[in-house]
Amino acid sequence: MFSALDHQMMARALRLAEQGLYTTTPNPRVGCVIVKDGQIVGEGAHLKAGEPHAEVHALRQAGNLAQGADAYVTLEPCSHHGRTPPCADALIKAGVKRVVAAMQDPNPQVAGSGLQRLQAQGIAVQSGLLEAQARSLNAGFISRMTRRRPFVRSKIAASLDGATALQNGISQWITGPEARKDVQHWRAQSCVMLTGIGTVLADDPQLSVRDEAGELQGRQPLRVIVDSHLQISPQARILQGGNALIVYGSASADRIAALCQHGVELMHLPDHQSRVSLDSLLELLASRGINEVMVEAGATLNGALLHGGLIDQLILYYAPKLLGADARGMFGLPMLQSMAARIDLDITDMRQIGRDIRLLATPHSPQP
Numbered sequence: 001m002f003s004a005l006d007h008q009m010m011a012r013a014l015r016l017a018e019q020g021l022y023t024t025t026p027n028p029r030v031g032c033v034i035v036k037d038g039q040i041v042g043e044g045a046h047l048k049a050g051e052p053h054a055e056v057h058a059l060r061q062a063g064n065l066a067q068g069a070d071a072y073v074t075l076e077p078c079s080h081h082g083r084t085p086p087c088a089d090a091l092i093k094a095g096v097k098r099v100v101a102a103m104q105d106p107n108p109q110v111a112g113s114g115l116q117r118l119q120a121q122g123i124a125v126q127s128g129l130l131e132a133q134a135r136s137l138n139a140g141f142i143s144r145m146t147r148r149r150p151f152v153r154s155k156i157a158a159s160l161d162g163a164t165a166l167q168n169g170i171s172q173w174i175t176g177p178e179a180r181k182d183v184q185h186w187r188a189q190s191c192v193m194l195t196g197i198g199t200v201l202a203d204d205p206q207l208s209v210r211d212e213a214g215e216l217q218g219r220q221p222l223r224v225i226v227d228s229h230l231q232i233s234p235q236a237r238i239l240q241g242g243n244a245l246i247v248y249g250s251a252s253a254d255r256i257a258a259l260c261q262h263g264v265e266l267m268h269l270p271d272h273q274s275r276v277s278l279d280s281l282l283e284l285l286a287s288r289g290i291n292e293v294m295v296e297a298g299a300t301l302n303g304a305l306l307h308g309g310l311i312d313q314l315i316l317y318y319a320p321k322l323l324g325a326d327a328r329g330m331f332g333l334p335m336l337q338s339m340a341a342r343i344d345l346d347i348t349d350m351r352q353i354g355r356d357i358r359l360l361a362t363p364h365s366p367q368p
């Protein structure tokens with residue numbers, strides 16, 4: 001169905017889409033290549049919401065050469081008026097003869113209607129080339145559009161014997177500098193950094209995106225703290241500089257007033273036991289256009305998220321160290337009554353980073 005040239009051009013479009021890895025949110029990362037007589041005549045990437053889509057950049061570069069050309073796009077061209085006009089119309093006007101998309105747009109405002117509009121104008125349309133790669137690049141956008149919740153990845157650094165801290169809470173530094181630098185790359189592509197009050201009280205983290213000199217770098221994710229009984233101090237480093245949200249389940253009026261005085265945003269999201277409802281939190285974040293959440297938390301929050309089926313990806317750094325008995329574990333999961341109740345994972349990537357090993361894993365879902 002697809003030629004070697006098709007594969008090559010879509011692979012190029014996917015590389016272009018990666019240019020928006022850290023910047024396009026809440027929009028998807030999209031790349032486009034326009035090809036005439038086997039030669040690239042235009043290419044582009046979507047970089048920022050409100051700015052032109054990938055197809056528009058590529059068509060501008062191609063100019064009149066777009067007439068009779070093939071367009072390779074990593075996401076179905078849009079058919080609606082959002083912040084910008086429909087790309088399907090721009091492709092029709094430019095006179096392209098064929099459009100190849102890696103995947104359909106999961107946005108219900110588009111969902112196949114972009115491809116239909118092109119087809120109705122006699123343009124040859126194909127979809128599904130390198131679809132798995134295109135989906136992985138926009139896992140957050142797809143999750144928000146189809147499940148009404150963000151894609152959630154949790155990063156955990158542990159010793160080889162599975163400990164994240166000593167019994168007294170000391171955890172700095174289990175992994176080496178290369179792994180800590182790698183973490184910054186994941187933070188930078190996230191819309192939210194999520195943590196729990198236990199981590200805030202133990203480590204007083206900032207959860208910001210920083211360069212090697214420790215300076216703030218680029219777009220900063222919203223910091224969200226799950227603090228069921230509002231124990232956080234207004235002086236906590238994570239609250240400095242704004243851009244933070246505390247979610248709580250129950251608290252006294254005094255505690256609420258004290259934090260409000262410091263200009264902190266609070267949200268009351270109780271579950272039936274007056275802890276924080278994690279499902280409601282993710283729903284709320286999606287309604288605010290949040291595509292990707294990165295969790296850096298302790299065993300309690302990680303256990304609750306994993307047990308609730310709310311973690312989509314684990315980023316596990318294992319350091320070649322042993323922390324011994326009574327050290328803190330990775331997940332506070334309830335005791336299993338049988339092997340049948342275990343949580344199975346699939347490992348999707350494994351590599352050495354400095355002296356540490358990084359595993360990417362996803363909760364295993366049985367094949368239909």
Ligand SMILES: Nc1nc(O)c(N)c(N[C@@H]2O[C@H](COP(=O)(O)O)[C@@H](O)[C@H]2O)n1
Binds near residue numbers: 031054
């Ligand atoms: N095909 C395509 N190319 C791009 O470069 C895109 N950014 C999108 N995004 C789709 O359009 C919606 C955003 O529209 P506005 O930027 O507000 O005009 C987004 O939700 C996707 O459905 N598609």
Ligand SMILES: [Zn+2]
Binds near residue numbers: 086
């Ligand atoms: Zn568009």
